[in-house]
Amino acid sequence: MNERANESKIVKEALVKSGLSDVSVTHGHGTAWGWLHVKATVAKPSACTCHLAHKEPDGYYQPLCNLCKTLLSTKEHDATELIIKTTGRYRGDYSGNTNVTIRFKE
Numbered sequence: 001m002n003e004r005a006n007e008s009k010i011v012k013e014a015l016v017k018s019g020l021s022d023v024s025v026t027h028g029h030g031t032a033w034g035w036l037h038v039k040a041t042v043a044k045p046s047a048c049t050c051h052l053a054h055k056e057p058d059g060y061y062q063p064l065c066n067l068c069k070t071l072l073s074t075k076e077h078d079a080t081e082l083i084i085k086t087t088g089r090y091r092g093d094y095s096g097n098t099n100v101t102i103r104f105k106e
């Protein structure tokens with residue numbers, strides 16, 4: 001198993017263990033060679049009020065309720081920290097060149 005495949009496997013296992021679903025881990029190509037791209041899903045919180053989607057005072061449409069917004073950013077932050085810890089990636093300016101996107105399960 002090459003180093004990249006091994007890193008993907010380790011990251012995937014750690015994220016699944018942390019409670020994320022549908023975890024996909026891929027590496028960048030070409031000039032983005034060192035980047036790690038992670039996608040995963042979580043369940044919507046039961047107290048979600050996204051159905052009351054509203055416009056912010058400045059007119060910006062906010063499709064997620066605050067609970068969901070906070071949950072997603074917390075999960076993305078935690079996943080990034082876990083990846084750095086698990087892989088020993090140098091944190092640098094771009095969180096160890098990791099790009100984590102978490103969505104709600106459809």
Ligand SMILES: [Zn+2]
Nearest residue numbers: 048050065068
């Ligand atoms: Zn919500």
